[in-house]
Amino acid sequence: MMATDTIRRVDVFSVLYHHAGGPFALSGGRSSNEQDATIVRVETGDGLVGWGEQCVFTPSFLPGYGPSTRAVLEPLARAVLGADPHAVELVHARMDAAIRGYAYAKSALDIACWDLHGKATGLRLSDLLGGTRQEQIELYTGVGVAAPEEMRERCADALAAGFRQVQVKVGSGRPDDDVERIRACVDALAGADRVIVDANGYWPQADAVRVVAAVDELDVYIEQPCATVAECARVRRRSRRPFILDEVLTGVREIVEAHVAGALDAVRLKLSNVGGITPTRRARDLAVALGLPLTIEDAGGGDIVSAASMHLACSTDPKLVLGGYLPSEMVVERIAAGAPAASNGMARLPTAPGLGIAVDESALGDRVLRIE
Ligand SMILES: [Mg+2]
The missing domain is CATH 3.30.390.10 (Enolase-like, N-terminal domain)
Structure with missing residues (x-):
């Protein structure tokens, strides 16, 4: 029975x-x-x-x-x-x-x-995950790969919408093209809290070295420049910029490996890349123990994934939370009431038990x- x-x-x-x-x-x-x-x-x-x-x-x-x-x-x-x-x-x-x-x-x-x-x-999940440390969190938003002038406009739009952290995607054409994109975005994002340059593992090591050398004076984060931990570590040794890794971080072992290799300064955890809240909580706690700033999110998703991400982020030491991200902001469809939403670059944690949303x-x- x-x-x-x-x-x-x-x-x-x-x-x-x-x-x-x-x-x-x-x-x-x-x-x-x-x-x-x-x-x-x-x-x-x-x-x-x-x-x-x-x-x-x-x-x-x-x-x-x-x-x-x-x-x-x-x-x-x-x-x-x-x-x-x-x-x-x-x-x-x-x-x-x-x-x-x-x-x-x-x-x-x-x-x-x-x-x-x-x-x-x-x-609430945030209480089950160790306690609610924040009721709201600053979000970042993404700008896709495009021509430099188009990316500049989208960065200005993001600032106007209240976002103070913007992740700009790069990785198309020659390294010089990416340098031009980064310069245009940094220019448009003057006054922002954080500008993150994400190559999504695209650059061969030599191209990554060239790009990070060209932007070494700019206040940007470099995210997943190359596909492997070893390449990212070699590029980071030749850069003064802080590095964020995400695609390669599938669990606690991979964070330890990247940390020991000297490949990262910050961690971006994606729920479905790690396997859900249970293993992501372990990875989160390891990153915190290593003093690594982090975000907890997913690559895509709707109201449920966004709510889960918010509970993890809001139960993490605020000093180490780089920012929040709501994948649901990218999609048209709403599947739940009470789900977190972006407002002037911020999102509030749901208040009801569990995920706190009504599907x-x-x-x-x-x-x-x-x-x-
Ligand atoms: Mg990324």
Whole structure:
């Protein structure tokens, strides 16, 4: 006989998000205009419901492909039936025992268990994650790769919208083209708190060395200049700029490896790259212990992912929080009430238990799977 507060049913929905601002370009000609989202609804025997989400910004960015997320969720859901959703580490162990890898699919189920855990205890996730340190957080926004003058205009728009931190994407054409983009953006962002230059792992080491040398006098952060930790470490040794890594950071071991290699000054954690709130909490706590500033977010996603990111960020030592990011700001579709939203470059933490949002099932589209 199953205890009433264990997981008795998992439903999976598929939702296609559309970008509010049109296509967003990354290095190497990659672009995203819509995002393939997978929403997970987990119900316990006593009728409580928790929600999770994983969203593919573009399959050419991080590991993750919508149809594979949903396919892998079938055996993962079977593996967690009967589990106690409060025992988040045990739920993760069950998922890892069933299927190796697929951190992105596990992320959705993990977030849903944390939402259930909060709702059952009447606590916000930020309180379950160690305590609420901030009720609101300063956000950054992104500017995609484009011609320098277009990027300059978009940076000015971001400042006018109240953002004081802007991440500008680079990685197209010759290194000189990227230097020109960076100069135009820095010029437009005079007075901003933080300008971050993100190559998304595009530059060969030699090109990265050339670009960071050319912008060594500018007050910018350099994000994931090259694909590997070793290359990033070699480039950082020749730069005075602080380096942020994200794509290569898939867990605590990878943070230790990058730290020991001297490849980073700051950490950007992405929920689906690490595997959900449970392993991201560990990675967050390690970064804090190493004194590394960080952000906690995801590459893509809607209201559920944004809420989960806010709870992690707002329960982290404010001194070490670089900024927040709401992937939901990029997409048109709203799937929940009470979700965090950008206002003058800031976002507020939801106040209700769990994720603190009310998911609208009618906004979810087709249910693709039910396991009970
Ligand atoms: Mg990045």
